[in-house]
Amino acid sequence: MALFSQTSQQGFHALLWKCRMFWPVSRRQQLFAVSFSIPSREKVSYLSFVTSSSTALPVNPKGTDVFRSKKKSEIDYEEEKGWDEETKEISEGKLHFSSSVGAPKKLSQVMSRQNFTKVQPPEKPLQAEEWNRLKESFRSPKMFEMVMFNSMVRCNSPIDVAKSLLTYVAKSDGDVPYNLLVKYLALCVQQGQTSEIRDVYDIMKRRYKVIESAAYNLIIRGLSNSDQWRMALTLLEEVKKVMVPSRTNYESCIKAATCHQEMNLAIELYHEMLAKDLVPTLDVLQAFFDFSRGMKGAELQKELFGMLLHLRENQIYPHKTFMWSVKLWFESIPGGNWRGHLTNIKDSGQCPVCNHQLENSDLTEEEYNNLREKLVRDVIHGTDLFRKTSPQEFQAFQTFVEDRLPFDIVIDGLNVSHINPRKMHCENLFDAVNCLAKENARLLVLGRKHMLTNSSNWKREIMKEMQNKADFFFAENISEDDAFLLYATLQSGKHCKFVTRDFLRDHKACLSDSLTRHLFHKWQRRHQIVFASSVEGKHIRFLPTLCYDCVVQTTGDTWHIPYKDTLEEKYSYRVPRKWLCIQRTQ
């Protein structure tokens, strides 16, 4: 049983390992890691770069924690994972902030971590003697049990091995430390050993009276997957006495309830969860759709429709498997005659399957005013009007816009001028203005004062020519022109669009409440013209804006649900093009 690889060239080895650790994964791999929630190394190591704490942290003298290894995704319950990542961050942060040739101490640390991750748990239960021997041969005997348990969880060892280790610990110390019990619990949950889970729970209850969240998470998850799922519910009650249950707690309980067709109970839990401001995961919702397939009951149907509307409210796009669950549920409604089809919606906003015109994404007058007010209050004024502009300037801009309303297109001059890096800035802008200035559209170009000084990039003649075709407003060089852009577009009304490649995420983030943020997003989708990345030298092409709203929608007899493929990465500014069309056939 070779347990550790001891190399003589420690430093070199560690350095190699370090390089490997920070080697970037390909996009694909990262995607994979994200979509399957496998905690990827890279994510963590980049994270630690973001942290601004630069002090070299002292090493925990006990070292009980600093080198925890990662767990598999099956059992990485949230909090535990978070802590692990933090500890990782510390130790790796040290690496980051050290110079490229680290002190020997740091290297040895990396080395030891590498060794820890390579511990191979034994195949069979061992006698106390044998455990003892292993422990002696281990680099730091103090952490031996911890490391061993971690690797057991990782390799999914048989629980007998774990039991023998626990026995050894209990025999030698007369007590089993709590963290080992939790690890053992994780192993049992992983293998669905219900009776063991109950035993451990009893022991914990007796020994400690209070159990902390990580153990509760595990026990609830373990029990809810078994036939003793009712016990998980009582435990949930117990958790409520001490703290607010995590959303994973609810998730496991709801899943268990739906599994056993206890729909009312599940719905009750679901509402309780919403009342506690916990956001249900798509998994929970999917469980509802999966297990109420073919069930009758108007109440239940109403609840599930409510869940779809919840997706609508929060602009959540479900993934493919969820979409299938929804489709199958609809088709299984007794006497419902629902039929689902997968389709792509054309730019016109008409569903090719049922010829239904999708909802127009225009905002109502009230929403418009609301958004405008909020934008002026949060984005332009914010904590201090001087941060983005100055009162005089904003006043001047307001009067300027009022005099010339309404515009059809508002252009972010500086952003557009960088389209083609081969050309002069003013040429790019000139092309764009020419392209958009058809059909007597009223244009407004926003720029900064430095565009007026004759320079290599900004020729005065061209600027003059442009000013005949469009209105120009030049802000101070240190002012934010984006805020002006948004303001002018909103002032002009529904028909007005704006042109910029900016995703405006920072402005969206300035908005104070999520409802307004959603409104902003919706409005942005409807009104932002993006230019197609064209081949160099060709003239600019602009993409049309979406004229339909990309959310879950219903007319009573039809449902249209946008969904995303699991494999494609979806940015917040991109909307899915794939839809599920469900209609009731008479």
Add this chain to the structure above:
Amino acid sequence: MQSASMFLKKILRSPALPFAAQCGMKKDLLPLSRALSLSVCLKQDNSCNHKEKIDLDAWKTVMKSGLPEVIGETVSEHKELSTLAAARKTVEMWRLAGRLVPENITEEQLKTFIECPSKSAQKKYLKFLHLKELYKKNNKRKMDEKRERRLETKEQGSEPDEARRNSFICLWASCMDRAYSWRTAQSMIFGQPLVFDMSYEKDMSAREVANAVRQMVFSEGCNRRSADPFHIHFCNFKEDSLYHREFIKHYKEAWGKLLITVTDQCYTEVFPKDKLIYLTADSPKVMKTFDHDKIYIVGSIVDKSIKTGVSLARAKRLGLETAALPLEKYLLWNIGAKNLTLDQMMHILLTLKDTGDWKKALEFVPKRKYCGFVSKPIHELKKTLSLVNTLKLGRRHEELQKQFVKNYSEKLTRK
């Protein structure tokens, strides 16, 4: 494996080990031979294999022994603990679970812990306390070691040194202090003013204020020790503000005797406007030389969540001139924000004032933030940059950096 464990359970429940299981004294009974082999087990009959197998559930008996039997009425045990006690319990359990939490926690800290708005905030706070505790412990350990070493050396060299004849008098700290104070007092009359703008309290969290005050204490210290100190002004200083309380915490009764000017007036009321220059990293203007008859203003703000343009907005509002340090010009910037801490600013300004040498002054910028001075030939820097970044970040970033260096050299040749 399932069947095997079932089998094991059967064995355990078989009446072959009736008495031993209860007293937890199986050590004597267990022959320490080789590990259990299931295939052998299954072939042999039950009578002989319990001699060689390990009792896997012994730990449970050990754990259960010496504990009171659980009464069926668990509800009675659930006494409504006070929130503080419950929180203390929780923290204790987290510590047992091996999380980063402090061993000892005071009532006050517990209250802060309970008032944390979210679970992640709680975690962060506990981690912070834990690290603080570690620092303390380590310092204490070091001090103890030092003391022991000193005692050892004393014992070894126990014979007292003869008073060596020395023309120099040993200057003790108090004398030094007096000398520094004279110098600072002089600067209070004739020195160049340097303003700290204390109007950022509402932009910061309590911890950020504490950090800002700490940095100001550092800067005051290094100013006092310099050859030609500034005359420090704390402007916009409100009585009994959070700043004030933190300062009292640091300086205690020395706060009243500090040789600085503290005022609740704005700097525009104290000094002529055309002389003021507000130093901020967001400024479009870059400082070329240190001007000895201008008054520089430093915003005493620590912004951990980078709030761009806060201090620039202040300067704009009052119509003051602004300036940023020429970090880009002199340093090949690598990573990190360009806002420096207050004590670093102080060091840089003092050095500039004394020597006017940018290179010397910018030594005080943290080394991790830049890769070297621009005066070096670019290709050398490229090498170090790429090496550092391969080790730190991987290749993608390296390419970015290469791009950056290329642009940089272009910029330089254009100038």
